Amino acid sequence: xxxxxxxxxxxxxxxxxxxxxxxxxxxxxxxxxxxxxxxxxxxxxxxxxxxxxxxxxxxxxxxxxxxxxxxxxxxxxxxxxxxxxxxxxxxxxxxxxxxxxxxxxxxxxxxxxxxxxxxxxxxxxxxxxxxxxxxxxxxxxxxxxxxxxxxxxxxxxxxxxxxxxxxxxxxxxxxxxxxxxxxxxxxxxxxxxxxxxxxxxxxxxxxxxxxxxxxxxxxxxxxxxxxxxxxxxxxxxxxxxxxxxxxxxxxxxxxxxxxxxxxxxxxxxxxxxxxxxxxxxxxxxxxxxxxxxxxxxxxxxxxxxxxxxxxxxxxxxxxxxxxxxxxxxxxxxxxxxxxxxxxxxxxxxxxxxxxxxxxxxxxxxxxxxxxxxxxxxxxxxxxxxxxxxxxxxxxxxxx
Amino acid sequence: xxxxxxxxxxxxxxxxxxxxxxxxxxxxxxxxxxxxxxxxxxxxxxxxxxxxxxxxxxxxxxxxxxxxxxxxxxxxxxxxxxxxxxxxxxxxxxxxxxxxxxxxxxxxxxxxxxxxxxxxxxxxxxxxxxxxxxxxxxxxxxxxxxxxxxxxxxxxxxxxxxxxxxxxxxxxxxxxxxxxxxxxxxxxxxxxxxxxxxxxxxxxxxxxxxxxxxxxxxxxxxxxxxxxxxxxxxxxxxxxxxxxxxxxxxxxx
Numbered sequence: 001x002x003x004x005x006x007x008x009x010x011x012x013x014x015x016x017x018x019x020x021x022x023x024x025x026x027x028x029x030x031x032x033x034x035x036x037x038x039x040x041x042x043x044x045x046x047x048x049x050x051x052x053x054x055x056x057x058x059x060x061x062x063x064x065x066x067x068x069x070x071x072x073x074x075x076x077x078x079x080x081x082x083x084x085x086x087x088x089x090x091x092x093x094x095x096x097x098x099x100x101x102x103x104x105x106x107x108x109x110x111x112x113x114x115x116x117x118x119x120x121x122x123x124x125x126x127x128x129x130x131x132x133x134x135x136x137x138x139x140x141x142x143x144x145x146x147x148x149x150x151x152x153x154x155x156x157x158x159x160x161x162x163x164x165x166x167x168x169x170x171x172x173x174x175x176x177x178x179x180x181x182x183x184x185x186x187x188x189x190x191x192x193x194x195x196x197x198x199x200x201x202x203x204x205x206x207x208x209x210x211x212x213x214x215x216x217x218x219x220x221x222x223x224x225x226x227x228x229x230x231x232x233x234x235x236x237x238x239x240x241x242x243x244x245x246x247x248x249x250x251x252x253x254x255x256x257x258x259x260x261x262x263x264x265x266x267x268x269x270x271x272x273x274x275x276x277x278x279x280x281x282x283x284x285x286x287x288x289x290x291x292x293x294x295x296x297x298x299x300x301x302x303x304x305x306x307x308x309x310x311x312x313x314x315x316x317x318x319x320x321x322x323x324x325x326x327x328x329x330x331x332x333x334x335x336x337x338x339x340x341x342x343x344x345x346x347x348x349x350x351x352x353x354x355x356x357x358x359x360x361x362x363x364x365x366x367x368x369x370x371x372x373x374x375x376x377x378x379x380x381x382x383x384x385x386x387x388x389x390x391x392x393x394x395x396x397x398x399x
Numbered sequence: 400x401x402x403x404x405x406x407x408x409x410x411x412x413x414x415x416x417x418x419x420x421x422x423x424x425x426x427x428x429x430x431x432x433x434x435x436x437x438x439x440x441x442x443x444x445x446x447x448x449x450x451x452x453x454x455x456x457x458x459x460x461x462x463x464x465x466x467x468x469x470x471x472x473x474x475x476x477x478x479x480x481x482x483x484x485x486x487x488x489x490x491x492x493x494x495x496x497x498x499x500x501x502x503x504x505x506x507x508x509x510x511x512x513x514x515x516x517x518x519x520x521x522x523x524x525x526x527x528x529x530x531x532x533x534x535x536x537x538x539x540x541x542x543x544x545x546x547x548x549x550x551x552x553x554x555x556x557x558x559x560x561x562x563x564x565x566x567x568x569x570x571x572x573x574x575x576x577x578x579x580x581x582x583x584x585x586x587x588x589x590x591x592x593x594x595x596x597x598x599x600x601x602x603x604x605x606x607x608x609x610x611x612x613x614x615x616x617x618x619x620x621x622x623x624x625x626x627x628x629x630x631x632x633x634x635x636x637x638x639x640x641x642x643x644x645x646x647x648x649x650x651x652x
């Protein structure tokens with residue numbers, strides 16, 4: 001077991017990104033606050049620096065700042081049942097407290113409801129707070145693959161949005177600029193997919209606990225050259241590790257896959273729990289939520305419309321069953337863990353049914369654990385151990 | 400050559416120690432875990448004459464006791480214990496002090512399980528609270544909740560709400576035996592709902608402290624719609640026994 005050299009590279013990359021955002025905004029570059037599922041390529045083509053409130057909330061949770069921020073928002077009358085990312089991030093906006101030192105205010109916000117409906121209200125509050133325009137991309141929910149009508153509907157909105165976004169930005173969105181950005185996004189996503197694929201090697205040189213952290217650039221820097229360079233480096237390191245037989249988990253005894261967002265307040269403890277029981281978390285539905293194949297530099301608007309109507313969470317439950325089934329088979333997993341995330345209703349709805357159907361199809365058992373992605377008050381390590389340890393033992397792993 | 404080994408189950412309510420030799424139980428001890436779990440564990444080992452034996456620990460407090468051979472989760476230990484005592488069992492319903500679980504088993508191994516541990520509803524704690532409110536000690540449940548008693552419906556499964564509901568019923572002078580029967584029905588329907596997550600298959604056996612009560616077993620059978628048999632005489636010691644069997648296996652005894 002050897003540490004990833006890229007952990008240090010990641011820390012440097014993120015630090016530079018934060019500094020660059022701050023410096024850029026001081027130099028007068030416009031900043032766009034965007035959701036993780038919004039077509040960031042548009043704002044990049046218009047010269048914006050993107051900022052991701054969801055990522056920011058995750059950082060707050062990992063740095064143990066989320067509870068205080070969430071409580072501030074609850075104090076203003078927002079229910080504890082709302083998404084913790086929203087509560088944490090709004091708390092940060094309203095109090096100005098952030099682990100990043102200072103929040104760089106937006107010049108516009110860009111939202112799509114392809115990940116959930118909450119972002120629509122959360123970003124509306126953000127737009128009101130900073131008195132900036134909000135751009136909203138409506139994406140239809142679908143049970144099967146998106147229809148031509150779905151794609152045309154989304155494409156039309158993107159085309160209509162482009163000149164308006166250009167007006168707030170410092171340069172016009174041209175097809176040519178959009179093509180370049182899309183090409184870089186596609187390249188980074190392709191590299192990222194290959195990075196995730198390395199965990200199918202035995203023993204796995206990389207686990208989803210690493211992926212949860214190393215996904216930061218693909219979320220917040222996709223469309224940039226630095227993002228492509230980062231994943232090229234990471235992929236190289238992982239291939240070397242796999243060739244040497246370096247494993248992420250000492251004496252890997254079982255392989256499992258994960259559904260739903262990471263549990264940030266318990267990320268480190270959970271990672272250690274898996275390690276202690278020699279269980280490799282080889283894949284998950286969270287870090288692989290984007291699809292690469294649609295992005296098309298030749299026809300960027302159609303490619304973006306297809307890509308952003310094909311996000312994991314916009315599909316019905318049957319799709320998740322498909323994704324998990326394929327994942328279990330491809331990564332040779334002996335079990336799966338479903339994180340029932342108190343904050344993310346869209347992601348967690350139907351998990352008990354998903355569990356039964358996936359087990360029936362693959363023959364491997366699953367376990368549901370209850371927690372939250374960012375609210376430590378809804379995360380109990382005791383509970384997580386109570387569920388996971390017997391599950392690991394039933395897979396033949398243990399201390 | 401067979402030698403003695405021990406299993407120690409440090410539960411939230413009781414600490415149980417089992418000593419086995421050649422796969423058979425030779426000694427069993429049970430003590431309250433509170434107020435000092437570490438002292439209870441030490442005392443249980445001393446009383447069982449297991450201080451110098453290899454020990455596998457299990458239960459909520461399993462990490463507290465050193466030195467040990469290994470620790471396993473109580474679900475794995477429970478399945479091993481049931482596998483030895485009732486090899487034909489397909490489902491185990493365990494009502495513990497702090498949680499309740501339904502475990503699908505086969506030949507001493509866990510196939511699947513569902514667990515209720517974020518909420519006191521459906522656990523021994525629920526019964527404890529109600530026993531206090533009704534002023535009926537748990538060892539008198541069978542005497543009070545006789546088969547012919549008609550249960551009063553308790554609609555809340557939440558322990559806090561159900562407690563207020565019971566207080567309300569008492570203040571309306573409803574008979575305590577009917578209330579108690581209602582309480583047992585409420586607990587068991589909660590456990591049955593848990594069972595539906597994994598699918599309950601016959602034969603079903605019951606373990607944990609409350610399984611000593613025939614009134615609980617009857618309510619459980621009704622809620623599940625199938626016969627439930629308690630593992631007697633010591634339903635609370637099955638997990639410690641299972642831990643001892645795992646110990647024997649690992650120590651090569």
